[in-house]
Amino acid sequence: MSMKGVSIGSLVQPDRVHRSLYVDPELFERELDQIFGRAWLYVGHESQVPNPGDYITTQLARQPVIMVRHTDGAIRVLHNRCSHHGSMIAGDRCGHVASVFTCMYHGWTFRTDGSLVGVPVPEDYEGTGFDVRNPRNGLGSVARVHNYRGFVFASLAAEGPEFTQFAGGALLGFDNMIDRAPDGVEVAGDCFRVIQHSNWKIFLENMFDNVHPRIVHQSSARGAKTAQQRFPAGAANHISLETFRLLALDQSFMQRLEIENYPWGHSNMSGFVSPRGQDAEWLAYEAVLRERHGEERAEQILSRNFHHTMIYPSAVLQPSFQQLRIVKPIAVDRTQIDIWLFRLKGAPKIVFRKALSYANGANSPSNMVSADDFESYYRVHQGLAGPGSDWVILSRQMGRDVVENGTVRTRVGSSEASQRNQFQAWRRYMIDEDGDAR
Amino acid sequence: MSPAKLPSIRVFEEFLFRQADLLDSRNWDDWIALFADDGVYWMPLKPEQQDAENYPSIFLEDKALMAARVARLRDANAWGQQPPTRTVHLIANVRLDSGNGNGDIVVRSNFTVAEFRRDVLRHHAGTYTHHLRRAGKSFRIAMQRVDLINCDGVHEYNLQVFI
Ligand code: FES
Ligand SMILES: [Fe+2]
Numbered sequence: 051m052s053m054k055g056v057s058i059g060s061l062v063q064p065d066r067v068h069r070s071l072y073v074d075p076e077l078f079e080r081e082l083d084q085i086f087g088r089a090w091l092y093v094g095h096e097s098q099v100p101n102p103g104d105y106i107t108t109q110l111a112r113q114p115v116i117m118v119r120h121t122d123g124a125i126r127v128l129h130n131r132c133s134h135h136g137s138m139i140a141g142d143r144c145g146h147v148a149s150v151f152t153c154m155y156h157g158w159t160f161r162t163d164g165s166l167v168g169v170p171v172p173e174d175y176e177g178t179g180f181d182v183r184n185p186r187n188g189l190g191s192v193a194r195v196h197n198y199r200g201f202v203f204a205s206l207a208a209e210g211p212e213f214t215q216f217a218g219g220a221l222l223g224f225d226n227m228i229d230r231a232p233d234g235v236e237v238a239g240d241c242f243r244v245i246q247h248s249n250w251k252i253f254l255e256n257m258f259d260n261v262h263p264r265i266v267h268q269s270s271a272r273g274a275k276t277a278q279q280r281f282p283a284g285a286a287n288h289i290s291l292e293t294f295r296l297l298a299l300d301q302s303f304m305q306r307l308e309i310e311n312y313p314w315g316h317s318n319m320s321g322f323v324s325p326r327g328q329d330a331e332w333l334a335y336e337a338v339l340r341e342r343h344g345e346e347r348a349e350q351i352l353s354r355n356f357h358h359t360m361i362y363p364s365a366v367l368q369p370s371f372q373q374l375r376i377v378k379p380i381a382v383d384r385t386q387i388d389i390w391l392f393r394l395k396g397a398p399k400i401v402f403r404k405a406l407s408y409a410n411g412a413n414s415p416s417n418m419v420s421a422d423d424f425e426s427y428y429r430v431h432q433g434l435a436g437p438g439s440d441w442v443i444l445s446r447q448m449g450r451d452v453v454e455n456g457t458v459r460t461r462v463g464s465s466e467a468s469q470r471n472q473f474q475a476w477r478r479y480m481i482d483e484d485g486d487a488r
Numbered sequence: 489m490s491p492a493k494l495p496s497i498r499v500f501e502e503f504l505f506r507q508a509d510l511l512d513s514r515n516w517d518d519w520i521a522l523f524a525d526d527g528v529y530w531m532p533l534k535p536e537q538q539d540a541e542n543y544p545s546i547f548l549e550d551k552a553l554m555a556a557r558v559a560r561l562r563d564a565n566a567w568g569q570q571p572p573t574r575t576v577h578l579i580a581n582v583r584l585d586s587g588n589g590n591g592d593i594v595v596r597s598n599f600t601v602a603e604f605r606r607d608v609l610r611h612h613a614g615t616y617t618h619h620l621r622r623a624g625k626s627f628r629i630a631m632q633r634v635d636l637i638n639c640d641g642v643h644e645y646n647l648q649v650f651i
Contacts, residue, residue: 238544239533239534239544242546243553243642243643244642245645266567268563269559269560272563273557273559274556275555275557278552280552281552281555283551284553285552287552291552291556294556403541408545410544414533415647416531416545416645416647418556418557421569424568424645426567452505
């Protein structure tokens, strides 16, 4: 099968991809079906719904959903769509229902597992063939849900690899963040929500691009240096500034980073700034971790520093600073990112202070680093919209990465192995075994 | 300090207008100088947010962070400022609030800010809460709290400049 006379499979080559992947609205719709409609997508964290009846709403691909804790204590992910005439059941981003959801349109009611409780005038349906007394005529549920150590993922497709097999090596990053918490993790407040005026893939590629920082972020790095010189005492409180400063060091600094890439497009990248400190408060935290996990295991957790962990195509975690960025493609040139901050329960305040500095400074809607990242995403998108030249080149370190049991490990940080790996996954989602478009 | 001893509201209006004018004219060094050494520019993520230590904020900047932002805005290679952002502030409904207990004077006002960059004009609106500390004949800002009415909404564009 072909699209406008070109086979989709040929748009992704080992070392380059066609510009239409970023700008073609028809391909975008296919991605929503074939990638976001089948992959395991991040839904929410269990700490957002601590009690039965608590819920949050979000969107998976085109599907509005409710993540709710049912009376049995389990978390359900329901379609946010009334089984009568389709109205969204929950209109807020979060809330609580005492016993049932009531649809605001004609008053049908549903339990928190989606089952139908009742409708206002049941006689209307007598003899019509639609049974309003059957609880199964309630809200739909997403096909598959997996609660991974508190992080709830869902797949809109009934078929496909199960979650842990799908996520593979990317779970190392999630485990690392969770293991850093003496008493588990919880969401800290609401998320930041920002729009990028560019295709969603440009963002995910950028997460593992270690050549752009010294070019794109040179102004932030110089800004951070200025602040550190003029206000040394104040600047010392902000790990965000130290991170910005490091962004524009010599390229050899970034070359030391390691990226591991897994089937289905996922990646882990090592960190270049560590939250570890030598002050008493931080050392007290490390002591708590040693108490929980034992000397050796605690050291393993603390010394494993991931900058980015990605579960393609929806989640990019920063384990060492407890932030999670969720990708929501809105249109071919419009991407929403929800950015969540987590608290490591049982850890001294210093741990959260560093995470908060990083969140406010490097992930908020006002952060100066992404001001320049978003500008580059926008310019890339605009450049690719022009039909004049077709290909995007992804051949940095091509052929020099180490491949072992399906894992691709880079030799130097500048390798575009992750980007190549993301597009191989893209291709696998989008075409079938015969090379035809799905 | 009893309200009777406070200067007329006109004095506070002039202070706020000057603050806004310094931002609109990109005169950030003088703007930062309006702040006390321990002054903070805070834009909460949530309406009514009281706690900046345990929850995220859109801006939470002391002078060090302000200086970093300003140095970037002025940098010849701040790509996100090519083209640069222009703003116009309108400040109204200036009124005195009860003090904050530290002896600071608390002034509230409403603002709208028009922001223009690369062919896109957008509007911000919200409330300022200024905690002002007396310094000679004038004041220093101990806290400039900026509550956008859409603080917890989806942000269409990065906020590069101070509102
Ligand atoms: S649409 Fe929900 S009750 Fe009619
Ligand atoms: Fe970047």
